[in-house]
Amino acid sequence: MSDVFVIRNQHGHYWGKSKAWVDGSDPRAVLRVKHQDEGINTLVELSAKDVTLRGEVMPAELGPKGEPVLEVSDTPLPQPVAEADGGADAGDSDSAARGAEA
Template sequence: MSEVFVIRNQLGHYWGKSRSWLDGRDARLVARLKHHDEGVNLLFELSSKDVALRGEVLAVDVDARGEPVIEPSSHPLPDAAPDLLTDGEQNPSAAGQNGAASTTTR
């Protein structure tokens, strides 16, 4: 088999084996379907649960290991936490607090 079918949404995320959207960086986790009509049926089911979903069924080639050759999405996943800042930089007031006021007295 030289190609499989995958489902991609409007943000470039792929439907995964774990029944959630993935950014496509790890192709092993992306759900792959043998037949186009399976993808169409699955996309119909997904769009009936999420009316804002705009998706497509794509035929993609597979590599030597049988993994789909896909382009990762440049859009972050909705549940992905920003990892550019440390916890203290994201919320400076939370750094060093133990539930008590941080005032010093002499």
């Protein structure tokens, strides 16, 4: 029997306590639940928000420090959408300002 359960997506990322995907390099940041059904409920909620999500609730043993022993994902984490939009908006406002000057 496992000590805890964690949620992992198709990229090998884990659902974090901060409600964002993490790569598993810091096990303290990974959400862990004591009961599998709690993990399944969370996964259903996540899947309802992201239809492309392919996740699983998997058992994880706890290490000597009480943190889950996890395999770190090789896939880079996606960049937050706000940062990507911020760069595009800044470029648009600069070009609009140049148009107004002309």
